[in-house]
């Protein structure tokens with residue numbers, strides 16, 4: 001869960017949707033604060049994330065889109081697709097917006113849903129993904 005401010009929002013950037021809504025790629029979360037994977041790779045929680053990338057419809061995670069830019073040797077050794085898929089898992093992509101905007105309160109039902117999604121990922125898959133990126137669980 002990531003607390004947000006509104007600084008750094010480009011004019012054409014979509015507004016952040018409500019907590020728990022489908023992600024619209026507004027990118028506010030990654031401008032404000034890094035996720036745990038980003039923190040492990042870049043050594044800070046302070047946004048904007050170095051892997052925050054502009055896309056045709058907003059912003060995306062560079063570790064998913066272009067992992068070779070951030071860990072070229074690892075992408076060469078493990079494969080770009082494998083690293084990208086591992087990043088998808090580790091950043092919780094597809095679960096919806098788990099970031100909180102200024103003054104926004106988390107919906108407990110959505111928080112419970114996020115926990116269920118995380119639990120369903122499977123510890124073995126999570127461990128494999130972490131090993132692929134060389135983070136945690138070593």
Ligand code: SF4
Pocket residue numbers: 016017022023024025026027028029030096097098099
């Ligand atoms: S998770 Fe939320 S804040 Fe982050 S890009 Fe998606 S919609 Fe925007």
Ligand code: SF4
Pocket residue numbers: 029030033034035036037038049050051052053060061062063091
């Ligand atoms: S690693 Fe990806 S998802 Fe995590 S903060 Fe950086 S750009 Fe966002």
